[in-house]
Amino acid sequence: MSSTNLPHQSEELERLRALLPGWVKTSKTMCQAGKVASYIPELSKAPADALGIHVIDFSGNSVTAGDCGLSFTMQSISKVFTLLLALIDRGPEIVFDKVGMEPTGDNFNSMLKLELVQPSIPFNPLINAGAIAISSLIGGDGPEEKSERVLRFFRRLAGNPELAYDLDVYRSEALSADLNRSMAYFLKDKGVLKGKVDDVLDVYFRHCSIAVTCSDLSRMALVLANDGTDPLSGEVLIPRRYVQIAKTFMVTCGMYNASGQFAIEVGLPAKSGVAGGILTLVPGRYGIGIVGPSLNPKGNSIAGVHLLETLSQSLDWSLF
Known part of the structure; x- marks a missing residue:
């Protein structure tokens, strides 16, 4: 172009x-x-x-x-770019084994279809459950390295090496995330999430809180x-x-x-x-x-x- x-x-x-x-x-x-x-x-x-x-x-x-x-803060806008990073890291076959490709018609933080529709994977990567699953697929050893890779990727795309987390929003999200925790534990129970739920959620909260x-x-x-x-x-x-x-x-x-x-x-x-x-x-x-x-x-x-x-x-x- x-x-x-x-x-x-x-x-x-x-x-x-x-x-x-x-x-x-x-x-x-x-x-x-x-x-x-x-x-x-x-x-x-x-x-x-x-x-x-x-x-x-x-x-x-x-x-x-x-x-x-x-x-x-980016909040759900970040989900587009964590999806892209997960695709780069894992490829479409692995990514779309964990999340679907369809709109839900439900609220972004709804758990309804996770239990009603089989298999119990999130309908798409842009709802909360889907973005949590995507966060688990980003490459790196532990939440710190994964989050650092996300931030580095976002900085390159924005052409801004100064992009950083809003730590006040990050802490506020982590302290008010009962519904997201519920979704994450449900996904772990169904085998969609691997590893520690708190580690996956930490990556998720951080990328949502990038200012x-x-x-x-x-x-x-x-x-x-x-x-x-x-x-x-x-x-x-x-x-x-x-x-x-x-x-x-x-x-x-x-x-x-x-x-x-x-x-x-x-x-x-x-x-x-x-x-x-x-x-x-x-x-x-x-x-x-x-x-x-x-x-x-x-x-x-x-x-x-x-x-x-x-x-x-x-x-x-x-x-x-």
């Missing part, structure tokens, strides 16, 4: 520079209709009225608007938009086939059980997190990072989703 902008793309970026601040201002009014996540106590401290966006193209040109400098900005998310999305090659360095970071797998999961499962509606209204691969982040991309063109901590009932940024609907429909970005 060439990193040289097409003429119409340069024009589109200029249009974005002109229109994005107004679109952000309009979408920001949606924040009051949502709520900041509180089931992880530390997340409740986020500013409910914040909304920011960073868009970057294959030449490194970027457009920003709103509260794009706000730091937040980023919209700029970091957009750079990570840019690599996916270019099929695994960083267009700014030319370095192949992820095999193209694995990126195809991840982007397909993003379309079908990335916005929790609102993924179908998001595909209709926005039509782009995306992954959200309960800290208010959304990572999305326009294949072959842009990486996009958004933050808006006020969430809708499905757990997605209420203003961020509204902003992406505006962008996609105004600029004809939908893949469909």
Whole structure:
């Protein structure tokens, strides 16, 4: 994929520079209709009225608007990239022996289908049970080495060697994780998890608590938009086939059980997190990072989703 902008793309970026601040201002009014996540106590401290966006193209040109400098934790967005690392480490056959490939229609933290559907493997790697199973597949001797490999991988993708854990959020997650522990012990009982449950969960809590900005998310999305090659360095970071797998999961499962509606209204691969982040991309063109901590009932940024609907429909970005 060439990193040289097409003429119409340069024009589109200029249009974005002109229109994005107004679109952000309009979408920001949606924040009051949502709520900041509180089931992880530390997340409740986020500013409910914040909304920011960073868009970057294959030449490194970027457009920003709103509260794009706000730091937040990746939460479920990290699941896309731990899936990719597990695929690199283990290959698809082993990975998909432990997790399925289908949307659930249930909440991201539901245990319901683990017991009802046989075999008792998580439906996909982007729900909590699936991401916990994926965390167990990352290569390394013990949770410290596994977590260090995850952090190193994320830093390369974001082009930011300073990425680090938010230890306050990490501790808050670990202390409020009874449901995740229940899922992990169930998975261990069914033979899906190997090793110590606490070790697997430690890797999971840590990757969810990696702190980023919209700029970091957009750079990570840019690599996916270019099929695994960083267009700014030319370095192949992820095999193209694995990126195809991840982007397909993003379309079908990335916005929790609102993924179908998001595909209709926005039509782009995306992954959200309960800290208010959304990572999305326009294949072959842009990486996009958004933050808006006020969430809708499905757990997605209420203003961020509204902003992406505006962008996609105004600029004809939908893949469909």
